[in-house]
Amino acid sequence: MRNLIALFACLSVVMATASANDPPAASAPPAAAKPAPEPAKPVVAPAKPKLSPAQAAAAQAQAEADAEAELSAKIATRLAAMRANQAARVAAAAKARKAADARRKQEALVATVAAQPAVKPYPGNHWSYEGETGPANWGRNPEWSKCATGSRQSPIDLRDSMKVDLEQIVFDYKPSSFSVVDNGHTVEVTVSGGNFITVQNRSYELLQFHFHRPSEERINGKGFEMVVHLVHRDAESKLAVVAVLLERGKAHNMIQTVWNNLPLEKHDVVNPAVVLDVNEVLPQKRDYFTYMGSLTTPPCSEGVLWMVMKEPQQASPAQMALFSRLYPLNARPIQAGLGRVVKESN
Numbered sequence: 001m002r003n004l005i006a007l008f009a010c011l012s013v014v015m016a017t018a019s020a021n022d023p024p025a026a027s028a029p030p031a032a033a034k035p036a037p038e039p040a041k042p043v044v045a046p047a048k049p050k051l052s053p054a055q056a057a058a059a060q061a062q063a064e065a066d067a068e069a070e071l072s073a074k075i076a077t078r079l080a081a082m083r084a085n086q087a088a089r090v091a092a093a094a095k096a097r098k099a100a101d102a103r104r105k106q107e108a109l110v111a112t113v114a115a116q117p118a119v120k121p122y123p124g125n126h127w128s129y130e131g132e133t134g135p136a137n138w139g140r141n142p143e144w145s146k147c148a149t150g151s152r153q154s155p156i157d158l159r160d161s162m163k164v165d166l167e168q169i170v171f172d173y174k175p176s177s178f179s180v181v182d183n184g185h186t187v188e189v190t191v192s193g194g195n196f197i198t199v200q201n202r203s204y205e206l207l208q209f210h211f212h213r214p215s216e217e218r219i220n221g222k223g224f225e226m227v228v229h230l231v232h233r234d235a236e237s238k239l240a241v242v243a244v245l246l247e248r249g250k251a252h253n254m255i256q257t258v259w260n261n262l263p264l265e266k267h268d269v270v271n272p273a274v275v276l277d278v279n280e281v282l283p284q285k286r287d288y289f290t291y292m293g294s295l296t297t298p299p300c301s302e303g304v305l306w307m308v309m310k311e312p313q314q315a316s317p318a319q320m321a322l323f324s325r326l327y328p329l330n331a332r333p334i335q336a337g338l339g340r341v342v343k344e345s346n
């Protein structure tokens with residue numbers, strides 16, 4: 001008997017647990033199901049025997065009209081609710097579509113950015129005349145930003161110049177000791193002190209001269225085979241460069257002296273025992289173009305007074321060929337004039 005009671009208790013517990021886990025026996029009808037219109041309930045008028053048949057009919061008609069109005073109101077309410085639901089569903093779908101579009105656009109943008117090669121920083125402080133370290137990229141080095149952003153850059157094409165009575169440049173050059181170096185960009189000749197030019201009431205001392213092939217500057221679009229740049233500096237460290245264009249012709253004595261003393265290795269310095277007379281590189285006619293420009297190599301510093309001699313000098317094809325074996329191309333491309341005034345001797 002005791003066992004039976006225990007069994008009954010266990011069964012009760014099991015049944016209670018099972019029924020708790022069971023789904024509801026009967027599910028409620030779906031809420032969205034369209035409710036059947038409620039039939040008009042016959043209005044049971046209180047028995048009022050005193051009403052005439054006509055009055056009774058009128059009361060009946062009134063009751064039916066009331067019921068109909070009530071039904072119409074219910075249908076209208078229901079329709080309004082359905083329309084509101086539908087509008088909400090349309091709005092939600094539009095919102096979801098918009099979000100999906102935005103997500104797709106964002107993913108496309110991320111993919112595009114990922115596909116673009118990263119902008120590499122300028123490689124070190126080396127520069128050259130072509131490729132990754134060439135003139136088009138010099139300005140990417142933060143220390144040489146002027147090469148890209150400057151507005152007074154050199155060289156330029158000398159055209160539409162103003163013909164005026166330009167003062168003569170006073171050259172005060174004398175035979176000087178010198179040294180020659182191939183600095184990796186050009187052949188550069190440093191002269192000892194005491195060589196001056198005077199222009200615009202300023203005196204500039206010659207520091208060095210060097211060569212470019214082809215000429216960096218142009219005259220009315222015309223380039224020359226080579227150019228010599230004579231770099232001067234005044235007491236306030238302002239620079240003035242005299243450019244002498246070189247064309248093919250007879251051998252040039254002073255250039256031959258420089259070539260004779262070329263070092264065997266780059267960056268080695270040769271100090272010859274002979275002297276050099278830089279007057280020899282100047283043309284007989286001293287007419288020139290002048291404009292404000294820059295260094296034509298990094299860092300492309302501006303504020304440089306340029307004087308380009310109009311009359312070219314000559315060097316022999318063999319002398320040209322010798323330089324081109326070292327530097328077949330060491331000229332910066334033409335830069336924008338940007339409205340600069342170029343003056344020319346009359």
Ligand SMILES: [Zn+2]
Nearest residue numbers: 210212229296
């Ligand atoms: Zn130069």
